[in-house]
Amino acid sequence: MRTQTEERGTITLNKPVLINGVQVAEMSYDTDEISGELYAQAEAHKMKASGSKGGNLAGAVELDYSLHLYIGFAAVIAVNPSYTFEDMERIKGKSLTKFSKIGRGFFIGSGDSGADSSDEQSETTPEPSTPARQSSKGKE
Numbered sequence: 001m002r003t004q005t006e007e008r009g010t011i012t013l014n015k016p017v018l019i020n021g022v023q024v025a026e027m028s029y030d031t032d033e034i035s036g037e038l039y040a041q042a043e044a045h046k047m048k049a050s051g052s053k054g055g056n057l058a059g060a061v062e063l064d065y066s067l068h069l070y071i072g073f074a075a076v077i078a079v080n081p082s083y084t085f086e087d088m089e090r091i092k093g094k095s096l097t098k099f100s101k102i103g104r105g106f107f108i109g110s111g112d113s114g115a116d117s118s119d120e121q122s123e124t125t126p127e128p129s130t131p132a133r134q135s136s137k138g139k140e
Helices: 036-050 065-079 095-108
Strands: 008-019 022-030
Touching: 008 095, 022 065, 036 065, 065 095
Parallel strands: none
Antiparallel strands: 008 022
């Protein structure tokens, strides 16, 4: 079984939720499938749910715990397009922490930032922008 902080996997709900007339107890998710539009929808639904009109009050997405929840929801919706944020908002209890962990992992990651962390020096080293001054010593 995969951990809940991985990019993709399955969440088992502590309490099933009714979606499209079906009791759903497990949900698959994949954070790599979250599109820009779905990200924006997650943020909009988070702001609506929190009553915020001014955006991210946390100052940084890494500290915006409500957004973590909604990004976790977006990871589910990305691979279950018949689900909506309204469906996801009916989930209750400890299951919510599972979605928050997914969202937090989306922002904080698992240590693989995708950046090149090699010890090799960059191919382009900037040249000095001003020429070196000539020394007056030795010239007479």
